[in-house]
Amino acid sequence: MQGIEPKLHTSLMDRMECFRTLLQEAMDNPESQSSDILVKISELDELYDDYLLNKKNLENSIKNYREYHNDLRRKLTVRLRELRKKAKEK
Numbered sequence: 902m903q904g905i906e907p908k909l910h911t912s913l914m915d916r917m918e919c920f921r922t923l924l925q926e927a928m929d930n931p932e933s934q935s936s937d938i939l940v941k942i943s944e945l946d947e948l949y950d951d952y953l954l955n956k957k958n959l960e961n962s963i964k965n966y967r968e969y970h971n972d973l974r975r976k977l978t979v980r981l982r983e984l985r986k987k988a989k990e991k
Contacts (some may be wrong), residue, residue: 913951
């Protein structure tokens with residue numbers, strides 16, 4: 902994600918780590934019920950899917966911003982050349 906760690910990403914990673922720890926504890930605990938473990942696995946899977954979706958959206962946003970920035974820079978460069986050319990003519 903190119904060095905960008907938004908709050909959403911950090912929060913999601915913290916929640917995933919918490920669920921992973923709880924899941925590991927449930928697996929180690931012989932008294933835990935399989936339905937609890939399945940629920941936790943399902944929640945962890947949903948969090949991971951959310952993470953992937955947010956990561957993809959962030960990467961797309963970065964790509965779109967880069968394209969916008971480069972396009973704007975090209976337009977400004979052309980305009981700057983025109984202004985310099987006019988200044989030389991005067």
